Amino acid sequence: MEPIKTIQDLIDCYKKLPGIGFKTAERLSYATLNLSPEEREEFIKALDDATNKVKRCPECGTFFDTECPICSDPKRNREQIMVVSDSKDILTIERTNGFKGHYFTLKGTLSPLKNRTPDEIGIPVLRKKVETDKVKELILALPTDMEGETTALYIANIYKNNPDIKVSRLAYGIPVGTNLEYLDNLTIAQSIRGRVIINEKDNKDHE
Numbered sequence: 001m002e003p004i005k006t007i008q009d010l011i012d013c014y015k016k017l018p019g020i021g022f023k024t025a026e027r028l029s030y031a032t033l034n035l036s037p038e039e040r041e042e043f044i045k046a047l048d049d050a051t052n053k054v055k056r057c058p059e060c061g062t063f064f065d066t067e068c069p070i071c072s073d074p075k076r077n078r079e080q081i082m083v084v085s086d087s088k089d090i091l092t093i094e095r096t097n098g099f100k101g102h103y104f105t106l107k108g109t110l111s112p113l114k115n116r117t118p119d120e121i122g123i124p125v126l127r128k129k130v131e132t133d134k135v136k137e138l139i140l141a142l143p144t145d146m147e148g149e150t151t152a153l154y155i156a157n158i159y160k161n162n163p164d165i166k167v168s169r170l171a172y173g174i175p176v177g178t179n180l181e182y183l184d185n186l187t188i189a190q191s192i193r194g195r196v197i198i199n200e201k202d203n204k205d206h207e
């Protein structure tokens with residue numbers, strides 16, 4: 001027997017979430033029906049608050065409800081920016097406690113095939129932030145796939161002949177083709193320490 005329409009609607013909502021197939025969506029839907037009235041209120045309020053009160057920081061892309069905990073922290077170093085392509089990576093890096101600078105989240109990585117241009121992913125905004133905040137170092141924490149590499153090289157090239165701005169990227173410890181969210185804290189912390197400069201003038205590969 002098919003679930004009645006009201007339940008089917010709930011199942012369809014759960015199915016919109018990543019990693020949730022029909023079976024899980026069905027299980028979650030029936031579990032939701034079994035919540036006590038108090039739990040149901042709590043559930044609805046949390047969903048409502050999360051979708052209505054949470055904003056994305058215009059500077060770094062982190063989610064926040066009152067003020068961005070990273071950008072508003074005066075102890076953090078504005079002259080050092082970690083560039084990520086997905087704001088989820090910020091949380092992952094923050095958990096390592098290995099970085100005390102600021103962040104910038106690109107809207108994805110460069111991809112000619114998918115029509116993602118430098119303008120589209122926010123490179124001009126990044127350049128402006130570098131200028132305004134007198135940034136001295138950009139640490140690129142981008143995916144190690146082709147598109148991530150292309151983006152890293154593109155940014156390194158912008159500052160290739162600029163002696164005032166170092167461009168580095170996370171180095172060893174990260175397996176090729178892996179996203180940051182799947183890595184353990186130690187691996188990420190090690191990669192931050194072992195980052196390599198990629199916009200030095202004598203780097204023949206990138207000229």
Ligand SMILES: [Zn+2]
Pocket residue numbers: 057058059060061062068069070071072
């Ligand atoms: Zn922020």
